[in-house]
Amino acid sequence: MRFEGNFTQQEPIPAEGIAAATEVMTHGRLHRYNLANGELGEAALLEQEFATFTGAKYALAVTSGGYALATALRAVGVEPGMPVLTNAFTLAPVPGSVAAVGARPVFVETTEALVIDLDDLAEKAATSDARVLMLSHMRGHQPDMAALMRIAEEHDLTVIEDCAHTMGGRSGNVVSGQHGTVACYSTQTYKHLNSGEGGFLTTNDAEIAARATLLSGSYMLYPRHGAGPELEVFEPLRDATPNVSGRMDNLRAAILRPQLKVLPDRVARWAALHDAMEAGLRHAAAIHLIDRDPGLDRVGSSFQFVMPEKRGAWIADFVARCGARGVELKWFGAERAQGFTSNHRNWAYAGRASLPRTDAVLAGLLDMRLPLTFSVEDCAVIAQILREEAMS
Numbered sequence: 001m002r003f004e005g006n007f008t009q010q011e012p013i014p015a016e017g018i019a020a021a022t023e024v025m026t027h028g029r030l031h032r033y034n035l036a037n038g039e040l041g042e043a044a045l046l047e048q049e050f051a052t053f054t055g056a057k058y059a060l061a062v063t064s065g066g067y068a069l070a071t072a073l074r075a076v077g078v079e080p081g082m083p084v085l086t087n088a089f090t091l092a093p094v095p096g097s098v099a100a101v102g103a104r105p106v107f108v109e110t111t112e113a114l115v116i117d118l119d120d121l122a123e124k125a126a127t128s129d130a131r132v133l134m135l136s137h138m139r140g141h142q143p144d145m146a147a148l149m150r151i152a153e154e155h156d157l158t159v160i161e162d163c164a165h166t167m168g169g170r171s172g173n174v175v176s177g178q179h180g181t182v183a184c185y186s187t188q189t190y191k192h193l194n195s196g197e198g199g200f201l202t203t204n205d206a207e208i209a210a211r212a213t214l215l216s217g218s219y220m221l222y223p224r225h226g227a228g229p230e231l232e233v234f235e236p237l238r239d240a241t242p243n244v245s246g247r248m249d250n251l252r253a254a255i256l257r258p259q260l261k262v263l264p265d266r267v268a269r270w271a272a273l274h275d276a277m278e279a280g281l282r283h284a285a286a287i288h289l290i291d292r293d294p295g296l297d298r299v300g301s302s303f304q305f306v307m308p309e310k311r312g313a314w315i316a317d318f319v320a321r322c323g324a325r326g327v328e329l330k331w332f333g334a335e336r337a338q339g340f341t342s343n344h345r346n347w348a349y350a351g352r353a354s355l356p357r358t359d360a361v362l363a364g365l366l367d368m369r370l371p372l373t374f375s376v377e378d379c380a381v382i383a384q385i386l387r388e389e390a391m392s
C-alpha cells in the first residue's frame with residue numbers, strides 16, 4: 001500500500017476570499033493606506049476582526065510571522081547585543097528574528113512533551129542578563145503557562161509568544177497569545193490561515209502597539225489602522241521610532257478575512273485528523289506518542305511522535321522507507337537542515353550551546369504535516385504504513 005495524498009497541499013482560498021481579492025484588484029487600491037473616501041480598507045478590517053478573535057486590545061497585520069517576531073523584540077526594547085531567552089526546539093525564523101535585531105539567542109532546553117523546560121528556563125533567567133523570553137509554541141505544544149508566567153514575573157522577563165502553530169488554540173481556557181506581553185502569528189501558506197506570506201502582532205500594551213505600528217512602516221498614517229491605540233500614544237514615539245517597512249496589503253487581507261471566520265471549524269477538523277493519527281499509532285511497536293496536556297486545546301495541524309529506542313541510521317532509513325510509500329516525515333535529529341526542518345546545531349550564527357536534553361529528544365523526534373486536504377481515512381492509511389515500517 002502507498003499513500004497518494006500530498007503533505008503540502010492546502011485547501012483552496014474560500015470563494016468569498018477570491019471575490020474580495022478580485023474586488024481589490026479591480027479598484028487597484030492594494031496598499032493599505034490607499035483608501036477611498038470613508039473606506040476603512042481590508043487590512044484595517046482584518047486587524048479589527050483579528051483583535052476580536054484573539055481578545056487582544058491591539059492587532060497589527062504585517063508581512064510575515066518572522067517580521068512580527070523581530071518587530072515585537074524591537075518594540076519591547078531589545079537592542080543589539082542583548083541576550084534573548086528562547087526555545088532550543090523551534091524553527092529557523094525564531095532564532096532568525098533574534099539575529100535580525102542583532103540580539104543573541106540563549107537557548108532553553110526541551111522536555112519530552114516538546115515544550116520549554118521550566119527548570120532550565122528559571123536557571124538561565126537567573127544566570128543570564130536576558131530580560132526577554134521569546135517563547136515558541138512549537139508544533140502547538142505549550143508548557144504549563146501559569147507556571148511559566150510565575151517564572152517570568154519572578155525574573156522580570158517580558159514574554160513574547162510565537163503563536164505560529166497555536167493560532168485558534170487555547171491553554172487553560174486562555175486564547176493562545178494572551179498570556180505574554182506580545183503575541184506573533186503567521187499566515188504563511190503552511191500555517192492555519194493562508195495568504196502566501198503574512199502575519200500578525202497582538203498586544204494589550206498601547207505603547208508597544210504604537211511602537212510596532214510605527215516600526216511596520218506606517219509613515220504618519222497610523223490613524224488608518226483598524227485596531228491600534230489612541231493617537232496621543234504615538235506622539236512621543238513618532239520621531240523616535242524607525243520605519244522598517246513590513247505592512248500587510250489589502251489583497252492578502254481580503255483573502256484572510258473569510259478564512260478567519262472559518263478558523264474554529266478548521267481547528268475542529270484538525271482535531272479529528274490528529275485523533276485519527278493517535279488512534280492508529282497508539283499500540284504501534286517502537287512508536288511513542290507525545291503526552292497530551294488535558295488543559296490544552298492544541299491545534300492538530302501537525303503530528304509528532306518519538307522513536308527513542310532507535311538509532312540515527314535506522315531512523316534515517318525509516319524516513320526513506322516511509323517516503324517511498326508516500327508518507328513524508330521530517331526528522332529533527334538529522335545532521336543537516338532540510339527544507340523547513342532544522343535544529344539548534346544548524347544555527348551556527350547563534351553560537352554553539354550545550355543542550356543535551358534537547359538533543360536526546362530531537363534524536364528520535366519525527367514530525368509530519370496534517371493538511372486539511374487529508375481525511376480521517378487518509379490518516380488511517382498513513383498510520384498503517386508507519387506501523388508496518390516501524391516493525392521492519
Ligand SMILES: *Cc1c(COP(=O)(O)O)cnc(C)c1O
Nearest residue numbers: 064065066091093162164186188
Ligand atoms: C512559520 C513560523 C514562524 C514565522 O513564519 P513566517 O514564515 O516568517 O511567516 C515562526 N515560528 C514558527 C515556529 C514557525 O513555524
